[in-house]
Amino acid sequence: MILLNYLRHPLLLVIFSTIFALSTASCAEKKELNAKEQQNLQTFINDLEAFTIAYSNIKKLYVEEVDNKKLFTNAIKGMVSGLDPHSVYLEPKEQKNLLESTSGKFGGLGIVISKKNDAIQVISPIDDTPAYKAGMQAGDMIIKIGNKPVRGMTLEDGVNLMRGKPGTDIKITVVRKNKKPFMVKITREIITIVSVRGYLLDDGIGYVRVSSFQKPTSNLLQKTIKRLMKENDGHLESLILDLRNNPGGILNAAIDISDLFLDDAGTIVYIKSRIKSNNTRFNATSGDMLLGSPIVVLINEGSASASEIVAGALQDHKRAIIMGNTSFGKGSVQTILGLKDGYGLKVTTARYYTPNDRSIQAKGIEPDIKLKNISLENERKDEVTNTKESDLEGHLDIEDPSKLSSKEVLIAQEKKKTKENKKILERLEKDYFVHEARNLLKALAVLKK
Template identity: 45%
Template sequence: MKPIVHTFLAGTAGALLAITAPTAVNAARGNETWRELDTLMDVFLKVRESYVDQVDDKKLIEGAINGMLASLDPHSSYLDARDSENMRSQTDGEYGGLGLTVSSDEGAVRVVSPTDDTPAARAGIKSGDFITHIDDQLLYGSTLNEAVDKMRGTPGTKIKLTVVRPGAPKPLTFDLTREVIKVRPVRWEAKGNVGVIRIASFNRQTGEATRQAVTELSKKIGPDVAGYVIDLRSNPGGLLDQAIEVTDAFLERGEIVSQRGRTKDDIERYYARADDLTGGKPIVVLVDEGSASAAEIVAGALQDQKRAIVLGQRTFGKGSVQTLIPLSADSGLRLTTARYYTPSGRSVQEAGIDPDIKVPQLTDGSRIDRPRLREADLRNHLIAEKKADDKLIEDDGKPDPRFRMTADELKKQGITDFQLDYAVKLVSRLGAKPVAPAQVASSNK
């Protein structure tokens, strides 16, 4: 395979001639494309020859490629050897750093989510925070790769992050120590007769770990297990096949997700194949504005198949599929090639997944008033297909009387995570065994 430089500047020529030859209209379009490519080459040569400092040809070409891809959508990008290695380490589940998933937002570095039990999560960095300085050096104007490189380093070394949090009166400072980040994608615990499965990311181990979690919780709680809470909050997503595996663990049958490309015939559907490992026990899925991509596939599928109640806040809204296309031995292209849809045909892009029960996180006082940043806020995000709104109930804008407790009041009750506490109590009620008629009669004597 030719290097990407040749494909971009030279390899396109033959393809254009072959495609545009049949009609005069196509020929005219091909000529216009050639003129634009000539302009690109003219700019490249002028910069190379006349810029005040000598610049590297490779840097200029990669800059042109990155600019082209950035004009498409926030998730298409060129991957050099370093980027490819970073992606492999994250999907394999082990890398060095602070445990942050970040994105570029018009020149700023925005936190998508901190990974559970990492330096960033323990320090209190939150989804939606903007990292402005690293070791007192301004990040604005740096590339995302440069920012990530600065945050990664030798385990045990210190780093200082300055963060702007929407709604906070002044910047926050975090002094962190780098660690070897071994991402444990799934954790589980029993809360009374309810199994809680926390899925933090979708890497190569997530599907198997989820099945193991169900098995272990069933053994620990026993036959009286009321049901399960699947916690997908602040889960930035990951591998599509792992989202399908996780969903499959809770479904007997039916569609999980479909992905649809440019043409109407370019549709691929994925279906459940295995038995429901929970035996049909009640399920509540917890989501928030940091639940994205693969996490939204799971929540949307279980919601559409009437298999789970989705609880929390509206999700991030990343409903696009990225395909990794190798270009050379050490480079590749991450290109948005499709949108994905829930079993009922809903596009998650922009809108996200609306919970069946909207529950605020009352135990995080700053979160209530903090602006939510979602896919629709990103520059050049894909536009979703517009469909008629079939909601029957309009929001009257009044506060829900169920959620009037303050964080201090909840703390006195020993509740540190209101959404999780609400979900566990809901599952416990849904899974309660009905009382036999004879027992009711004896209790009424």
């Protein structure tokens, strides 16, 4: 009687069938199973029974009725999250967002935003995107997306409204300082997330900041370095590769970026899995795009995963000098699996080792030269980091882009970008890590002569 009541629940029917099948199998193969295998099988059956009892009591006794889907999803989430901090069971929306972030591309407008009071603030438009071409500027406050007011809206809701199918239009209502609200019509395009930014410093030294590792990152880095070379008459004397506070990303991007600077066929990284057949060694190919020019890689405690693969490979091959602080120490590899109905599973499947067979897990990359987090001058933080466009000498007149031609908008944007780049270079002058890297590279240049 009790058994029949249990079997009214589909999940319990499945679990009972599993236990019955395993029990039958264990009887038929009892002679072939050694004592340890029998013990493991019995433990498995006992665990399934404990799950069944807990499930049944929740269904009967919980203060509110709970559907099977929620209970089963939560059970899987608990099972996965208990493995390690990096494994997770993903619901369809989370799986979609994760895949989108690793691809580095999405259909949208091309602006970096944050929530501020009752509006959405534009942190910056991404170069050559629809938002940039439409005249959106840092500091703009978005108060309406389409016909929907932003007030009371979460940042995620705002992002979802602005993203969409490439080629479709959206109207954004914007408030700009000292101007009446105006509306901008923007056509969505495929946006490549800008994970690389580069600037030419004095003495032919290139500075490149990589903020994350996504599918387009290696190509973006190549284009950035080539642009810096062109600005410096076709070559770079040396390079500062800034990986500070870079949380990592996809493995292939780290391998491709390491390969850009290695001219031998040695190991970049070695992946060790519990399944020996999955162990993989990734090797470099010939061709160093900097032709041996000195490199300094900047890292800190926020540099993790893929950042540590790049730093470790260049350090072991003695291709770069690592400066800064000990990195985070995430030496594991996660695999993203697509499951039924859009669900996903991100699970740790391997550990990685540097070319010299060093494990980074919980240890991190030790820099060749350690630096302290100190400031080059005593000044208020907001004087450097919170400078406003209107504070700059000869700042651009604030215009309503809807009243300008496309050509006039682009000219205004280019002028603004030039001033912003100048401001960034001034900040780099006051960055202690960059200052020390430049001094080292200058010294190496003198010794080379």
